[in-house]
Amino acid sequence: MIVSKKGVIRTDVLVIGGGLGGCIAAIKAKEQGATVVLMEKAAISRSGNAATGLHRIPLIAPDFNMSAEEFASKQFDYGEIVNEDLSYIFAKESYGIIKDLESYGIRCRLDDESFMFEWAPDILFPGKIVIYPPEGQTFKPKLAQVVRDRGVRLLERTMAITLLTREGQKGLPVIGAIGINTRTGEFVVVQSKATILTTGGGYRLYRHRDSLYAPSRNITAGCPANVGEGVALAYRAGAEILNMELLKQSPVWKDYEHWGVGPIAYRHGSKVIDYSGAPLYPDMNMKTKTWGWLYAENVEGRGPIHYDLTYLSEEAIKDKELALKMECEAYFVYIKARNIDLRKKPIEFENHPPYLHNCQAGVSISMDGRTTLEGLYAAGDCHGGGWRFSSMGAFVFGALSGKNGAEVSKKIPPPEINWDQVRGEKARIERYTGPAKGIEPFELEDKIRKTISDYAGFLRNEGKLKRGLERLAYFKETFFPKMVARNVRELKRAIEVDSILLLGEMHLRAALFRKETRICPVAVHYRIDYPETDNINWRKHTVLRQGDDGTMEVCSRPLRRLKDISTEDNR
Amino acid sequence: MSVVIRYEECSGCKTCYDICPLDVFEYDEKEERVIPAYPEDCWYCGSCVLDCPKSCIDLELPLSCL
Numbered sequence: 001m002i003v004s005k006k007g008v009i010r011t012d013v014l015v016i017g018g019g020l021g022g023c024i025a026a027i028k029a030k031e032q033g034a035t036v037v038l039m040e041k042a043a044i045s046r047s048g049n050a051a052t053g054l055h056r057i058p059l060i061a062p063d064f065n066m067s068a069e070e071f072a073s074k075q076f077d078y079g080e081i082v083n084e085d086l087s088y089i090f091a092k093e094s095y096g097i098i099k100d101l102e103s104y105g106i107r108c109r110l111d112d113e114s115f116m117f118e119w120a121p122d123i124l125f126p127g128k129i130v131i132y133p134p135e136g137q138t139f140k141p142k143l144a145q146v147v148r149d150r151g152v153r154l155l156e157r158t159m160a161i162t163l164l165t166r167e168g169q170k171g172l173p174v175i176g177a178i179g180i181n182t183r184t185g186e187f188v189v190v191q192s193k194a195t196i197l198t199t200g201g202g203y204r205l206y207r208h209r210d211s212l213y214a215p216s217r218n219i220t221a222g223c224p225a226n227v228g229e230g231v232a233l234a235y236r237a238g239a240e241i242l243n244m245e246l247l248k249q250s251p252v253w254k255d256y257e258h259w260g261v262g263p264i265a266y267r268h269g270s271k272v273i274d275y276s277g278a279p280l281y282p283d284m285n286m287k288t289k290t291w292g293w294l295y296a297e298n299v300e301g302r303g304p305i306h307y308d309l310t311y312l313s314e315e316a317i318k319d320k321e322l323a324l325k326m327e328c329e330a331y332f333v334y335i336k337a338r339n340i341d342l343r344k345k346p347i348e349f350e351n352h353p354p355y356l357h358n359c360q361a362g363v364s365i366s367m368d369g370r371t372t373l374e375g376l377y378a379a380g381d382c383h384g385g386g387w388r389f390s391s392m393g394a395f396v397f398g399a400l401s402g403k404n405g406a407e408v409s410k411k412i413p414p415p416e417i418n419w420d421q422v423r424g425e426k427a428r429i430e431r432y433t434g435p436a437k438g439i440e441p442f443e444l445e446d447k448i449r450k451t452i453s454d455y456a457g458f459l460r461n462e463g464k465l466k467r468g469l470e471r472l473a474y475f476k477e478t479f480f481p482k483m484v485a486r487n488v489r490e491l492k493r494a495i496e497v498d499s500i501l502l503l504g505e506m507h508l509r510a511a512l513f514r515k516e517t518r519i520c521p522v523a524v525h526y527r528i529d530y531p532e533t534d535n536i537n538w539r540k541h542t543v544l545r546q547g548d549d550g551t552m553e554v555c556s557r558p559l560r561r562l563k564d565i566s567t568e569d570n571r
Numbered sequence: 572m573s574v575v576i577r578y579e580e581c582s583g584c585k586t587c588y589d590i591c592p593l594d595v596f597e598y599d600e601k602e603e604r605v606i607p608a609y610p611e612d613c614w615y616c617g618s619c620v621l622d623c624p625k626s627c628i629d630l631e632l633p634l635s636c637l
Binding site for chain 2: 042043045046047048051052137141157182183211213214215216217218219220223224225255256258328329330333334337338489
């Protein structure tokens with residue numbers, strides 16, 4: 001593990017994470033004439049949440065549904081913790097993104113140039129339409145090929161461990177990153193004028209399954225490689241983080257927790273029925289307004305709950321199957337193995353354990369993708385202050401970050417790396433490696449996730465959250481220093497555990513801070529001791545940042561309205 | 572069990588090893604073949620199944636999913 005000054009990779013723009021947002025950021029930065037390096041923990045052709053497919057993309061445009069202003073104000077009025085300007089820019093840029101993708105040879109329409117689309121359920125995407133790309137399965141490999149063709153330098157199987165800052169000081173401009181190759185353990189130092197985080201949401205904060213059998217421990221809605229490390233990297237560098245208390249809830253197919261309910265539930269509709277076959281809601285979208293509706297149905301004796309498609313036409317079922325195939329073909333392995341027949345029998349589903357997703361919890365960004373740190377941008381699932389931006393959000397903010405980062409990079413001289421920071425970080429990571437004796441990274445991850453599941457989750461109160469924080473602090477002091485990675489593979493996990501522990505603290509601290517209950521269609525913060533929604537005092541962001549002494553500071557901040565934006569400083 | 576490679580049909584191209592988002596595979600230099608060495612990290616996404624040029628990979632779901 002050697003880092004030499006000669007081996008430093010110098011670039012205008014560094015993108016960390018090669019999912020949808022990272023790929024488009026790299027392409028856009030390259031289009032501006034910048035040199036671009038993309039660091040990806042796996043391999044970009046099949047990484048991130050869209051690894052195996054993408055069955056729908058939200059779209060807002062005056063020709064199809066409404067203006068960007070109208071969308072932003074409608075979404076704001078829904079009462080979520082969202083910056084209106086982000087919704088506005090999301091809508092404003094969305095049709096341009098579709099045209100960009102098409103110009104790259106990625107099909108978003110049918111042969112006759114029309115979109116295969118439908119109106120999204122009001123409750124989930126007010127006013128949005130979603131389009132179904134006809135080649136969802138090959139969407140990611142094709143996008144990855146564009147990245148390669150444009151001459152982006154790829155660092156695959158490389159995870160970022162630290163953001164480098166000017167003088168090595170937190171709060172100063174970000175000037176690159178240190179990565180580690182997850183197969184060889186070699187360090188790499190990248191010096192950049194603009195750095196873009198696109199590392200995805202946090203899917204390993206909670207325990208996912210009760211199964212004792214190891215090969216099912218990683219089955220989760222989003223890609224389990226996403227632990228939220230972008231949030232951890234940004235926080236450690238001194239950036240502000242928003243709304244880490246807000247959790248995502250999703251229904252998923254019983255015992256198979258990929259995102260497969262979307263294609264089944266929404267396109268052409270579906271009925272939700274109880275165990276006896278009685279329909280529960282005439283309008284499924286109305287009911288999902290209530291948090292825990294699925295949980296409640298079980299408590300009230302109506303479980304197990306099913307989606308019923310048996311009344312639909314053959315054409316509708318075929319469309320649903322196509323959407324499912326475009327999302328994740330592995331569903332058909334599940335369908336076959338479990339003898340499911342969509343045409344004949346309702347499908348059972350359950351609640352997915354909580355996770356961080358949908359651009360609500362994450363790094364604070366402005367309309368152009370800037371974080372609160374100079375030189376640092378964030379896009380996709382790792383930024384906060386938005387709402388249910390989904391794939392289109394990754395594209396929009398990825399593209400803006402790439403374009404703006406590249407433009408800014410033209411105006412500034414190459415930054416100077418502080419080698420004390422590099423040596424310090426290298427030593428920090430090397431401390432995880434050592435003799436075989438010690439706590440295995442996965443063992444510690446399991447303990448941390450169990451603690452977060454036990455003391456936070458969907459039902460929280462002050463006592464539990466405080467106890468959870470005490471436990472995490474104890475783990476940090478007692479267990480964490482004893483964690484030992486016996487090989488490179490375990491080292492990758494050890495670094496992830498470091499992020500999970502930090503995100504866990506953020507999650508609990510933010511949840512303790514927000515003294516209200518906020519139940520949104522997709523994001524949940526349920527304080528049993530403060531059961532009412534308090535729009536007067538709490539319709540605002542929870543902001544986390546590192547204080548001068550290294551402790552986590554929490555404060556609140558008003559939501560940004562479109563009318564208040566001067567465009568200059570809107571972070 | 573997560574992924575099963577039918578070796579009699581495998582060309583040894585290493586595509587699965589190159590693309591797996593969770594790095595489930597290892598390449599065995601001695602045997603000159605890819606092995607699904609870390610089934611416990613599998614996400615059951617099926618990327619390897621989709622991209623295998625010989626279509627010789629099967630996804631086998633664990634009992635807990637069935």
